[in-house]
Amino acid sequence: MAAYQEVCVCGFEEFNQAVEQHEGKRIFALFVGSKDAEGNSWCPLCTQAEPVIREGLKRASQECVFIYCQVGDKPYWRDPNNDFRKKLNVTSVPTLLKYGTPKKLVDAECRQANLVEMLFCED
Template sequence: MAKHVKCEGIDEFKAEAQKHKGKTVFVLFSGSTDKDGKSWCPDCETAHPVIERNLQHIPEDAVYIYCSVGDRD
């Protein structure tokens, strides 16, 4: 299974992406989640289960980065 990483904001994303230079990296930028784990972005909420279900098809040596972009503001 590919490595899964979560980060918050552009600075954390840049640092995380740098760690995986030379690898195939898949990234999802998503609205940050509330205490119930729901994103403020309705499109992200619709896409998230589809993306999660299909992560099994990415190469084993790839990296998947889930980056929360912050509050809607």
């Protein structure tokens, strides 16, 4: 079974720093609505998708880095000019992507185990 390293970040700047620190490695990123003090996300789809994604991640075909990125609160996320939308073209949460490629899953796709597993297992 492939091993992966998980990096948890909050916000666009921390995401960019994590990508820079792991340059040259195979990177997957999950963008989710930020969680409150009790650990609850404002995004119900994100909460539903997370267990499916974590199960799929166990089947990744090679070693990789998994960046778990909380995008911010709901008002920030809804701003059409936020950095995730403008600079990464992440327009929906949850979004799971293979960084540096056009391969990504959005919204309800992130809850489909077969699609999640396919994204993690493709070369």
